Amino acid sequence: MGFRTALFNARFWGASFERAVLTVIQALGAQVAVFSATDIEKLGLNGLPWSTITSVSVFAGLSSLLTSLGKAGATKGRGPGLVEQLTQKKAKTVTPSVGVTEPTAGSDGKTVK
Template identity: 35%
Template sequence: MSSMWTAAFWKATAERAVRTFAQSLAAVLVAGATNLLNVDWAAALGTAGLATVLAVLTALGAAGVGPHGPGLLETPTPQPAPRPTD
């Protein structure tokens, strides 16, 4: 079963999407070096929204690839102990 069908995957993906949205919106606002009254909010929110969509698509594309987590709300997946060889 693919890891993208788990609640943990969608919880981590939602966390990354929110974080990406906030970071990209802040970057657009800072890069514009303007005040909040003169911001082109449609462009700023559109740019942040596109970055968010790309973050979710990246998570979907990487589902099941590599080790699991951790995100801020996850704990690392413990590695199984090596089996003794006889």
């Protein structure tokens, strides 16, 4: 699977968007921590430059998405990153235990174990 196939692969896009959202959250948290450590006493939480923090975080997410798209050809569609591989969850099969019997009713109609 190459670049063109990745464009139409829902699993590839899902993993790419997940990575981009995580990048936005990480960038947002890092900036709030840095600004809070330096200016929180002077400005308070409402005084932080939220427009700057938000725009930098969104740009980081877009950069992550573009990076995933750029790597689509190099990874042959295995995932958005060079070391990742998309996996499908397999259905868990349950096998009955050997020797298990159903409870039976006794002469008084109550279940006997």
